[in-house]
Amino acid sequence: MNDRPAHRRLGPRFKALLPALVFATALSIALVYGSKIVFTGGLREIGFSSVSIKPFAVTDVLWVAVLSVLLTLITSRVPGVYEWLLDRGMKPSSVTDRKQRTLLHAAASGGMAIAWLPMLLTYAPGGLNADALFSIKQALYAGTSIGWDNHHPVLYALFLQPMLELGARLGSINLGMLIATVVQYIIMAGVLGYSVVWLAKQRAPVAFVISTAAFYALFPTFAIFAVTLSNDSLFAALILLYSLHLVDVIRSDGQLLNGARGIATFIVLGLLLIFCRNNGVLVVALAGLTLAGVYRMRTKLLYPALIGIFVVTAIVQGPVYDMMSVNKPLVEALGIPLQQMGYVVVTGGDISAKDKVFIDSLLPAEEWALHYSPSTVDPLKAKDGIDKRYLSQNKKLFATTWLSLLYKNPEAYVQSYMLETFGYWKPVIGRAGVSLPLMTNNKIGIHRTDLIERATGRTLGPLFDSMTRSKIWRTLLNIGVTIWLAFLSAAALFSLKKGRYTIALTPLLGCWLALMIAAPIAFTYRYLLMFVICLPLALLLPLIASADSDAELADQSAVL
Numbered sequence: 001m002n003d004r005p006a007h008r009r010l011g012p013r014f015k016a017l018l019p020a021l022v023f024a025t026a027l028s029i030a031l032v033y034g035s036k037i038v039f040t041g042g043l044r045e046i047g048f049s050s051v052s053i054k055p056f057a058v059t060d061v062l063w064v065a066v067l068s069v070l071l072t073l074i075t076s077r078v079p080g081v082y083e084w085l086l087d088r089g090m091k092p093s094s095v096t097d098r099k100q101r102t103l104l105h106a107a108a109s110g111g112m113a114i115a116w117l118p119m120l121l122t123y124a125p126g127g128l129n130a131d132a133l134f135s136i137k138q139a140l141y142a143g144t145s146i147g148w149d150n151h152h153p154v155l156y157a158l159f160l161q162p163m164l165e166l167g168a169r170l171g172s173i174n175l176g177m178l179i180a181t182v183v184q185y186i187i188m189a190g191v192l193g194y195s196v197v198w199l200a201k202q203r204a205p206v207a208f209v210i211s212t213a214a215f216y217a218l219f220p221t222f223a224i225f226a227v228t229l230s231n232d233s234l235f236a237a238l239i240l241l242y243s244l245h246l247v248d249v250i251r252s253d254g255q256l257l258n259g260a261r262g263i264a265t266f267i268v269l270g271l272l273l274i275f276c277r278n279n280g281v282l283v284v285a286l287a288g289l290t291l292a293g294v295y296r297m298r299t300k301l302l303y304p305a306l307i308g309i310f311v312v313t314a315i316v317q318g319p320v321y322d323m324m325s326v327n328k329p330l331v332e333a334l335g336i337p338l339q340q341m342g343y344v345v346v347t348g349g350d351i352s353a354k355d356k357v358f359i360d361s362l363l364p365a366e367e368w369a370l371h372y373s374p375s376t377v378d379p380l381k382a383k384d385g386i387d388k389r390y391l392s393q394n395k396k397l398f399a400t401t402w403l404s405l406l407y408k409n410p411e412a413y414v415q416s417y418m419l420e421t422f423g424y425w426k427p428v429i430g431r432a433g434v435s436l437p438l439m440t441n442n443k444i445g446i447h448r449t450d451l452i453e454r455a456t457g458r459t460l461g462p463l464f465d466s467m468t469r470s471k472i473w474r475t476l477l478n479i480g481v482t483i484w485l486a487f488l489s490a491a492a493l494f495s496l497k498k499g500r501y502t503i504a505l506t507p508l509l510g511c512w513l514a515l516m517i518a519a520p521i522a523f524t525y526r527y528l529l530m531f532v533i534c535l536p537l538a539l540l541l542p543l544i545a546s547a548d549s550d551a552e553l554a555d556q557s558a559v560l
Contacts (some may be wrong), residue, residue, distance in 0.1 A: 002068045008196075009523075014253040016076075016079075016495050017076055017495075018074070018494075019490075019491040019492075019493075019494035019495045020072050020075035020076040020078075020495060021068070021072045021486060022491065023071075023075050023423055023487060023490075023491035024067075024068050024070075024071035024072040024074075025064070025068045025072075027067075027427075027484055027487075028063075028065075028067035028071055028488070029064055030061045030068065030290055030426060030427060030484075031067060031427065031482075032060050032064050032423050033056075033060065033418065034422060034425070034426030034427070034428070036053050036055075036056070036060075036418070037051065037052075037054075037418060037419065037426065038051065038052045038053070038054065038423050039051045039375075039422075042374055043373075043376060043521065043522065043523075044373055044375075044376055044378065044379070045373060046369075046370065046371070046372065046379060047346075047369070047372070047374075047375060051195040051374050052352075053415050053418060053419060053421060056411075056521065059101075061552065064096045066222055069245045071262045075488065075491060076495070078488065078491070078495075078542075079492050079495040079496050079542065080493045082492060082496065082542045082543050082546050083496075085543060086543060086546045086547060089448050090532065093195065093199070093200040093203060093204055093205070093206045094203075095200035095201060095211045098118065101197050101200070101201065104196065104197050104200060105190075105193050105194060106302040106355070107195075108192070108193035108196040108197065108216075109189040109190050109192070109193025109194075110173065110189075110193075110214050110219050111213065112188075112189045112192055112193060112213075112222070112226075113185065113186070113189040115217035115223070116185065116189070116217075116222070116223040116227065117220060118225050118452065118460055119220075119223040119224065119227050119364055119437070119464065120181070120182075120185060120223075120226075120227045121450075121451040121452045121459060122254060122451070122453075122459065122460050122464065123162055123173070123227055123436070123437040123448065123450075124178060124181075124448070124449050124450070124451050124452050125177040125178035125446065125448075125449070126175070126177060126178065126180055126181030126184075126226075126227045126229045126437065127224070127228030127229060127230075127436075127437025127438050127439070128140045128229055128437075128438065128439050128440050128442070128446060129170075129230060129438050129440055130229065130440050131152055131230065131231075132228075132230050132231075132440075133440050133442055133446075134149070134152045135152045135153075135156050135157045135160060135231065135442070136157075136160060136164060136177070136229075136446075137444070138152065138154070138157035139157040139158070139161040139164050140161075140164055140165075140168075140173075140444070142157065147325055147326075147327060148287050148321075148324050148325065148326040148327065148376070149326065149327040150278065150317070150321065150326050150327065150328050151199050151278075151327070152231075153275060153276060153277060153278065154275075154321070154326060155275040155276055156231035156276065157455060159234075159344060160180050160229075163176055163179040163180040163183060164176040164177065164179075164180060164243045167179055172425040172445075173444055173445045173446055174179060174445065174446055174447060174449075176349075177446050178552050180229060180523075181227055181229050183223075183316065184226070184229060184233060184234065184334055185226045185227060187234065187237065187370050188222070188225070188226040188234075188237055188447045189226065191240060191241060192216045192222065192237070192533070193213075193235040194241075194244075195212070195216075195240055195244060195399060195536070195537070196209060196212055196213045196216070197241065199212060199236050199536065199537075199540065202540075202544055204540055204543070204544070204548070205543075208536070208540060211536075215535075215536065219264075220464070220468055221466050221525075221529075221532055222533075224436060224437060225526070225529060227333050227437055228437045228438070230526060231276055231277060232277075232526040232527065232529055233277045233526075234276060235273070235277045235280070235529075236498070236529040236532070236533045237533065238269060238272050238273050238276060238468065238509070239273070239283070239507045239511065239533070239534065240537070241269055242269045242270075242273060242283075242287070243504050243505070243507050243508070243534055243537060244504075244537065245262075245265055245266065245269060246287060246503050246504040246506070247290075247501070247504045247506070247537075247541070247544070248262075249266075249503075250500055250501055250503055250504060251544075253295075253298070254291070254294070254295035254298045254299040255298070255299075256455040257291070257295075257299040257301055257302050257305075258298075258300065258301055263301045266302075266305060266333050267275070267305050267308065267309060267513040270288075270305075270309045271309060271312060271313070273507075274309070274313050275313075275316070277516075279510070279511065279514035279518075281310075281313065282510045282513060282514050283506075283507050283510035283511060283514075284306075284309060284510075285310075285510075286506045286507075286509065286510040286513075287306050287503065287506045287507055287510065288302065288306045288309075289436075290376060290503050290506050291503060292296045292306070294500055311524075313402075323330075333518050334391070334398070334518070335377035335381075335420070335518050335519060335520045336377075336416075336417060336420055336421070336517070336518060337398075338377055338381070338386070338520060339374075339377050339379055339380070339416050339417075339419075340369055340402070340412070340413045340416040340417065341401070341402060341405055342372040342405075342410045342416075343372070343374070343412050343415065343416035343419075344405050344412050344413075344416075345359060345365065345368040345369075345372070346368055346372045347411040347412060349405070349408070349412050350405075350408035351405065352404065352408075354404075355401050355404050355405060358394070358397055358398070358401045359401070361387065361390055361394075362386045362387055362390060362391060363380070363385060363386045363387065363441050371384075371385045371386075374416070374419040374420070374524065375422075375521065375522035375523075376418055376420075376520065376521040377420070377520050377521070378520065378521065381543035392521050406521060407527070420519055420521075421515070421516055421519045421521055421522060422522050422523070423479065423521075423522045423523020423524070424479065424480065424483065424514070424515050424516060424519065424523065424527075424528065425480060426480050427478065427480040427484055428478060428480065428481070428483050435468070436461075436464055436465065436468060445537055447555065454526060470491075471472075472496065479523065479528050479531060479532070480523075481537055482528075482531040482532050483512060483528065483531055485538060485539065486505060486531055486534070486535075486538045489505065489539060489541050490502045490505055491514065492502075492542040493541065493542050493545055496520050496542055496545060496546060498542070498545035498546070501541055501542075501544070501545045504537070504541060505538065505541070507530070507534075508521055508530060508534060508538070509525075511528060511530055511531075512528065512531075515527055515528065
């Protein structure tokens with residue numbers, strides 16, 4: 001008979017239940033308060049005609065409590081599902097030697113490239129959004145008619161430059177863009193194909209390996225982003241590689257970072273992430289600090305590696321960028337604070353005379369309502385919006401004014417924050433946030449040519465359009481759903497007492513936190529594309545962790 005006190009006996013059960021409770025409570029808050037947001041589809045419209053927020057009520061707290069209990073009961077069962085799958089003995093893949101891995105990589109990457117080809121031929125020379133157009137202009141004209149601007153990373157423009165110049169020398173900027181798109185297309189297929197090989201190398205179930213390859217090949221999102229020229233596609237691919245490397249580090253108990261190859265991979269991927277997108281610094285810092293906290297002195301090379309990464313970053317983005325006259329706009333990091341100030345102004349909030357002087361200096365009071373859109377800061381930071389030079393020269397005054405308005409208008413700040421970020425935490429939104437490859441109007445000669453229509457007289461455009469309008473695609477396309485699936489994986493790992501495996505999810509967490517701190521728009525799928533690219537890894541991670549536990553126990557039994 002067990003004489004321990006009841007609360008002691010319940011301790012382990014509560015610890016196992018705690019991750020599920022935390023996840024369920026967070027999701028319940030997102031569901032209840034996300035339902036307050038009414039969105040009708042005009043993301044960039046000025047004013048509150050297309051998006052608004054219902055008043056908070058005391059009953060909301062009750063709904064959160066009820067949902068938390070129900071979702072905790074459901075979530076607490078998820079670890080058991082992974083253990084059941086492991087006990088069931090699902091047939092593992094048997095890719096063992098280098099030749100088999102090479103063949104699988106070629107087959108997976110080649111299959112994806114073939115599956116995506118109709119999208120590329122229909123939307124040749126590729127999708128071109130406004131950000132990519134700016135990068136192309138930098139690549140072609142930096143130092144002449146326009147200068148460098150790190151709002152659109154310099155590294156990506158330098159990546160495009162030789163391919164665009166090659167096309168120009170051959171007499172067609174359109175050809176140059178097509179070459180750049182094809183190179184990106186090949187990189188994406190290669191990286192996603194490598195992830196399939198990596199899963200097989202971990203002895204993932206054969207069905208899961210095949211499903212992952214099919215998911216990448218047939219799910220329209222990957223074809224769209226493979227043929228849309230954008231640093232977001234390459235950044236998401238880098239996040240996947242970085243996350244896979246972190247799993248390898250975890251499985252080696254940190255020892256991989258004590259070898260030349262492992263630490264070199266960590267450094268190169270870290271630097272690429274930082275220079276491919278500005279929020280890469282947060283990703284690398286979060287992953288590095290987490291590794292240091294878990295493995296401490298067992299990974300001695302990690303510390304000089306992190307210092308080296310951030311020293312190189314500081315030198316390049318400091319003196320080197322200054323020599324290149326690279327513009328480093330401050331306004332991009334202040335999107336949410338600006339939106340909160342704008343919300344207070346346009347809704348007639350409490351503003352002191354002193355605060356009003358600063359606000360009017362940024363933008364005359366009567367013009368805030370003409371530029372304020374609740375779900376994107378773009379109109380405020382446009383050329384005719386706030387005075388960006390005055391803002392950069394008065395950073396301290398901006399901070400004190402923001403704090404002053406926060407003290408007087410806390411509820412307005414919360415509401416503004418919700419309206420500016422809801423696409424990144426609300427599981428269901430009114431639209432998907434991504435479309436078929438766009439062709440932004442431009443004056444540099446880039447235009448679309450449907451190569452299939454030219455060759456056959458018929459186009460696949462309507463077919464692709466119907467695919468992207470299907471309910472299944474639009475449901476899975478919702479970035480909020482994908483984010484919560486990643487968080488669910490983290491909760492399952494902690495419940496399985498394999499919390500160290502969540503280190504592999506820190507790159508995703510870093511990307512998400514960066515947007516929650518400085519989101520320029522309420523939802524855009526490309527900003528968190530890495531969540532859907534890493535979805536197979538996130539879903540399989542608890543199974544990998546559980547399998548490692550069994551392997552460790554088997555090794556211990558063999559020794560005994």
